[in-house]
Amino acid sequence: MIIKIFITFFVVFAISRVILRHREGSVKKIALLIWIFIWSGILFFVWWPKVSDYIAHSVGIGRGVDALVYISLVALFYGMFRIYVKLEFVEHEITGLVREMALRDNNKKEWK
Amino acid sequence: MILFQQKMKTVIVIPVFNEEKTIGNVLSDLNKNNYNDIIVVDDASSDKSAEIARNYNCMIIEHLINRGQGAALKTGIVLALNGGADYIVTFDADGQHQVGDIKLLLEPLYAKKCEVTLGSRYLTELSQRKIPLMRKVLHRLAIVYTNFTTRLNLSDTHNGLRAMTAVAAEKIHFSQDRYAHASEILEEIAHKHISFMEIPVTISYTDYSLAKGQKIGDFIKILFKIFVNKLR
Numbered sequence: 402m403i404i405k406i407f408i409t410f411f412v413v414f415a416i417s418r419v420i421l422r423h424r425e426g427s428v429k430k431i432a433l434l435i436w437i438f439i440w441s442g443i444l445f446f447v448w449w450p451k452v453s454d455y456i457a458h459s460v461g462i463g464r465g466v467d468a469l470v471y472i473s474l475v476a477l478f479y480g481m482f483r484i485y486v487k488l489e490f491v492e493h494e495i496t497g498l499v500r501e502m503a504l505r506d507n508n509k510k511e512w513k
Numbered sequence: 514m515i516l517f518q519q520k521m522k523t524v525i526v527i528p529v530f531n532e533e534k535t536i537g538n539v540l541s542d543l544n545k546n547n548y549n550d551i552i553v554v555d556d557a558s559s560d561k562s563a564e565i566a567r568n569y570n571c572m573i574i575e576h577l578i579n580r581g582q583g584a585a586l587k588t589g590i591v592l593a594l595n596g597g598a599d600y601i602v603t604f605d606a607d608g609q610h611q612v613g614d615i616k617l618l619l620e621p622l623y624a625k626k627c628e629v630t631l632g633s634r635y636l637t638e639l640s641q642r643k644i645p646l647m648r649k650v651l652h653r654l655a656i657v658y659t660n661f662t663t664r665l666n667l668s669d670t671h672n673g674l675r676a677m678t679a680v681a682a683e684k685i686h687f688s689q690d691r692y693a694h695a696s697e698i699l700e701e702i703a704h705k706h707i708s709f710m711e712i713p714v715t716i717s718y719t720d721y722s723l724a725k726g727q728k729i730g731d732f733i734k735i736l737f738k739i740f741v742n743k744l745r
Binding site for chain 1: 592
């Protein structure tokens with residue numbers, strides 16, 4: 402029971418952060434809804450784990466907790482990949498900026 | 514537009530990152546052989562590379578922060594094209610390349626036999642090849658991979674010594690900032706059906722160049738970067 406309450410507090414904290422970021426304008430409305438849906442889902446399965454067992458059985462996994470771990474792993478790897486791709490994009494943008502600045506500086510230079 | 518004092522025709526682009534031990538000799542050799550249209554791209558070296566380069570006939574362009582060999586090379590190529598270069602040669606700053614080989618790379622371009630010439634260390638006579646075993650293994654892996662993905666039949670794939678016409682340079686778009694740019698250039702050559710020739714060149718390996726060169730970890734990183742780039 403203690404862990405359930407602890408997780409509930411954490412989920413409430415996480416949702417409040419997302420709402421705050423949304424108010425600041427750094428999180429879009431669609432992202433806000435997705436995050437609320439994910440965290441609410443986590444909360445739901447924490448308080449009613451039997452439901453996850455039922456869903457897990459229907460897709461051929463023994464326990465609901467196992468199904469959650471599998472899904473989490475896949476989601477985490479996907480999330481990591483997305484972050485990596487985003488990072489690559491930012492790196493390219495930085496390179497473009499550095500190049501542009503170097504070429505602009507060069508307008509002031511002459512051949513030695 | 515960029516202010517060039519002399520009309521550029523054949524431009525040598527040298528990406529530089531912390532090469533104070535070799536850049537002086539490389540530029541001195543080039544100047545002695547009448548190569549004076551040189552663009553040195555200092556990729557935010559923390560040593561005296563740029564300072565040393567200023568003593569020679571060359572144009573120095575500086576990246577504010579380090580972006581990698583591919584990024585520096587592209588900056589140099591863009592500058593050369595903006596300056597009206599007809600031919601561009603890419604040359605390493607670590608002293609591995611021989612100035613005499615530049616002429617061999619340019620001849621087929623001047624004769625309009627092809628648009629790009631690629632230096633190959635594996636086409637030289639066996640007795641002249643002094644390639645360390647570990648390097649051979651790495652090269653072999655890179656060659657097999659690149660030949661598979663590009664359907665080209667190359668003998669060397671990660672050689673920084675190459676020459677191209679301005680028209681070819683305009684067509685070749687590469688975005689990889691670090692070592693993976695070499696594979697990307699070859700993929701562009703294959704996909705855009707750019708005519709090319711491999712030219713035998715000599716690479717002189719020193720302890721210095723070996724320490725700075727690519728390792729097995731770099732090869733894995735290159736593969737990963739290419740893979741991610743394709744999925745983006």
